[in-house]
Amino acid sequence: MVTLYHWDLPQPLEDQGGWLNETLIVPAFAEYAAFAFEAFGDRVKLWLTLNEPWVQAVMGYGNGGNAPRVVGSGITDYLSGLNQLKAHAEAWHVYNEQFRPTQAGQCAITLDVVWMEPKTQLALDIEAAERSLQFKLGWFAHPIFSLEGDYPASMKEAVARHSAEEGYPESRLPEMGEEWRLRILGTSDFFGLNHYTTSLVEHSVWPGTGTSFDRDQDTTQSADPAWPESSLGWLKVVPWGFRKALNWIKSEYGDVPVWITENGYADLGELQDLDRISFYRAYIDEVLKAVVLDGCNVVGYTAWSILDNFEWTQGYRYFLHLN
Template sequence: MVFIKTITLLCLLIAVKGELRRFPDTLSFGVATASYQIEGAWNATDKGENIWDRLTHTTDMIKDRSNGDVACDSYNQHKRDVEMLKQLGVDYYRFSISWSRILPDGFSNRLSQDGIAYYDSLINDLLVANITPFATLYHWDLPQRLQDLGGWSNPMMADYFLDFAEVVFEAFGDRVQNWLTFNEPWVVCLQGYGGVGKAPALNMSGIAEYLCAHNLIKAHAMAYHLYDDVYRPLQGGRIGWTLNSNWHEPANQYPADIEAAERAMQFHLGWFGHPVFSTEGDYPQVMKERIAKRSLEQGYPRSRLPEFTTEEIAYIRGTYDFFGLNHYTTTLVRMPTTISKELSYYDDLGTEGFEDPAWPGSASVWLKVVPWGFRNLLNWIKENYYNPEIIVFENGFSDRDNKDDVDRISYYNQYLNALLDALEDGCNVTAYTAWSLMDNFEWLQGYTERFGLYYVDFNDPRRTRTPKASAFYYKSILESRTIERD
């Protein structure tokens, strides 16, 4: 601990010597976690099985063959988590609510009073600590019973999600005034249904991810309208969802590469952003045209991308109170030399993505440090969606096993500077969220990659948490509201 504090003090002394930039008073700071990654207690009392319980217990897909059965044990140690939040001095805490902990079978006919009590206690403790709760309804842990019915490829899933949302709004909405319906639907659908990167790992690219997205977008709109019509008049508050996106940068300034990079932005962020945030609604035109054309060439009688009705387009459009954004890294994009006729989302997209080998890396093969991409992405949202209020809900860096995490400090310094640059550009960013409060179960990577500000000893049955150097660094930023110019 003394060593970490010493290193951090040295970092701060160095920062004092450089030019300091000030964050506006209107910018809030928080940290984030997700239920399956931290809670553990996978079968406590009457909690139901979810898709990550099933995947980790029945396959060998996890890199270190671990699971989230205990994880950070936050189900039993959430009071310690709140102490950590107080130590950091954050304004808010973004957490997610486990569907199967509230509704063990996925359906609203049977509620778990134990699950309700757990989140009641967490929310109440946050409010006592003067920390605003920001709750996500769905962070990838669908009840397995619903997956057995087809999961997000089943059109009825939107109704089941609406039932879940109503239970949660009713139970916690008197104290929670900030809501997210979904976290990263692009990941849910592309990696969980189109590929094998996330549960349920269906690996049916070219069809399943589009069905998933279609139903999930409807579910978001239904939950938004429920809150807007019924609960907002009673409880106040705001609701939206959070979309993830890399910045897609043209590999060269050739017209073809510029076109390819813009198409990648539309297939990535626009896929879910355009139906909600654009003035015209619906999927991006380039997605509709390319997928329809390729589907016909492949012998399908209709586009593999489902169509919204005129009424659905109007119903979905504008279902947001803010633009939630998760961002970590950047990709270079170019036009491919050959055109593939394979059946997949990436072949529908029709671009080549890669990273500059000079970009600094992290413990995650996909995460390179490219801060200018963050600024470009924020400006793209400003220009394409009429400068909405943006809340950054995830931004962070992975390493292996370091408490003296100077690379994470460097990442935050560079990306927060890029955020300030974007604010000077006129981007309407009102909050920034570090991922993550503590090391946790990193999906298929298990516990081999760490994103936390707090170090968690997963070999200790008590799951001891220790602040890293980055925790002190983040705390110093929140206290001073300044950062050294990079």
Template structure:
């Protein structure tokens, strides 16, 4: 006897910690018609060809070559995924995913080997022209990041971002990029994660260029990077916007900082954490009043005085610069991966000493291969709502979001990570009215993950780094992401008949 029954099919989402603004229930719905999907990469992490065709040395070349002990496995990005030569395979992967956007970065040293604009490298310029043209011919829109941590070494030799003159060299570099590629590139990002680059590169010194002046050089670097972003934005507005009609934004990273308890002290600590991370760079650009967050200025000034400094370790913007920086962005790029618990304290992290708070994880949050990355999907929705409230709902693009593992094609945790985080983003858009326009998965292919080398993987596509040919292979997460992209979200489950 055959019986016909109706059953519901739905996506499999791993249970997550219930808290913040959302639980672990899937929300069925689709993204707005204008919403776009893509993936993201960075030049140093995938290109290789570190000294080919006239490319100059950058700080990660110097950092990994001279002090390989700083990298977990002693490796470098000399070859990486060899995308300099194998970019057609990357474009093939993008087409398989069905995405319409690809965020990649230009290697500053590849087109301006000395860092300044005195010498252009024709072969480097040609490489990105070819990549951009191939993307467009395959129906994929380029989104270009100008700086993804790979400062030309000659500019570091004069102090790097701690020297304000580098901001003007960056503006010159941006002008070259706009002039060469802006007729086809309509989406630009000036800087990637200045909080990470400033703190890890110039504060604790674990990343290139390895400067260890926490509480001083990291604030100087951040100050210069905000000016650099603004100068580049002004170059585009004044000389290119009218003819090219593109948009220029900045990518900032932010964890969600959840108060550990409901106490007022922990609530205040969580807010300080948000202001000391996202607010450090977002408040000067996106707030109505501009300048650094008031709590950040207050805390650093107080601690500086107690330490015997004659003035605050945090540099001061002139009224002119406050006005120039405020509003100098067409959209806000957000890189988000995980959530921290925050409580009042003396500071158990060197990154938040001046904020006077402690960070921890809830033991129930699932671990990944990256010690700092726990799976907490509702944190993304909470973050987007905080941005909506704090900065009057600016246009946001999620420019990175992804999950780390140790490799392999059957990456179930990453597949579920994408399902759950993208679903929380959909809730933020459709249920909360957050102004989110696009999503870039990190990352298209396995890459050189900075000081972790090749010990952890983030790619939708696997790369065999033991094979000189660097073959790519789709993972389970690629299939899942492609399905979400094709469906433009999470459609209602279909009733289907099954014979038993």
């Protein structure tokens, strides 16, 4: 399984706008994908176009947390997200039309999900958790895997409402358009899924009138202090969220085959991998329950990661590899 893009955009493309420049990035990505398919497709039978486009959009082109550190939350994140969907679709069509007949492989996208658990059983919090899932996973999954395509209805409604309240003449969520809706719909041969942790979600009206991706959701996320922590503060060990996430995908998108493309635990490099062993045992057990008891169509699992890796802004301070 080979991933074409994991946030490593060449600087000359970023200098021209990167994922905000549709006329540049969409054809450039399709051309790059075609080159990779032609060069390696005789040996590679499972392709992923993009890894975690949500992170690239929100953290790379929204809040400035990741490279290229563009700050424009609530505007540029949505634009870069749409351009990633378009680029993915074009790459998939290139594979489907030019290479699948002779190479007989599969081409897909991999999306990340934090399971969103309502903090209470109040209706507002239950609705908030569902809304957070749509902003997190549905943003990119719904255009591809749903029957009708386009963004999730709740996401469109929320962004349009906040945009109007903030005085914008139209929604800050860019229109996909009918041609692109149809072009993007169905462009994945399986559902690539990355999952690590769970959040508690409650309804929350953000103060003020500032534009932001977080404010558009009207939610606040937190963690149960009883959940065990890894060395990465955000990665709480909550195995039961995995089963719920897989069932949500089945409920939303039907019997789509799911490849789990990332799942793992961070530590400080201890030689004895006992906590990691416990993590994998508990999480894989939840996957087994989802398959055997719930009928989820999980077709493969890959751990993150067999080797140490550069963990973005965290560098080499934390370790997700198997010892």
